[in-house]
Amino acid sequence: MTKESKTPSIFKMLSNFAKSSIEYVAAGMPAVSESEYKKRIETCHECPHLTDTKQCGLCGCYVEVKAGWRTSTCPDTPPRWEKVVVGKSGKPINLKK
Numbered sequence: 001m002t003k004e005s006k007t008p009s010i011f012k013m014l015s016n017f018a019k020s021s022i023e024y025v026a027a028g029m030p031a032v033s034e035s036e037y038k039k040r041i042e043t044c045h046e047c048p049h050l051t052d053t054k055q056c057g058l059c060g061c062y063v064e065v066k067a068g069w070r071t072s073t074c075p076d077t078p079p080r081w082e083k084v085v086v087g088k089s090g091k092p093i094n095l096k097k
């Protein structure tokens with residue numbers, strides 16, 4: 001399988017990164033579990049959109065960072081992996097002690 005090497009423009013990449021960062025910080029910077037991270041990374045490594053610089057060719061994000069954020073989604077159609085949603089509102093549930 002040939003890997004695509006094109007990434008979006010720098011402006012599109014910055015826009016995508018800013019949107020992802022805002023959502024990630026607003027949600028309290030939740031990380032995925034180690035097993036979910038591994039599953040996402042393995043999927044990206046099999047994906048034709050992954051570039052030689054380990055960026056997603058569709059959004060321009062570095063997949064090793066993107067895959068660790070629970071709020072991230074794969075931009076492919078259909079997504080090759082989904083955002084991890086916990087709780088009805090999609091926010092982590094704080095359990096009482």
Ligand code: SF4
Pocket residue numbers: 043044045047048049050055056057058059063073074075076080081
């Ligand atoms: S985020 Fe999705 S489209 Fe991008 S490289 Fe990973 S699997 Fe492919």
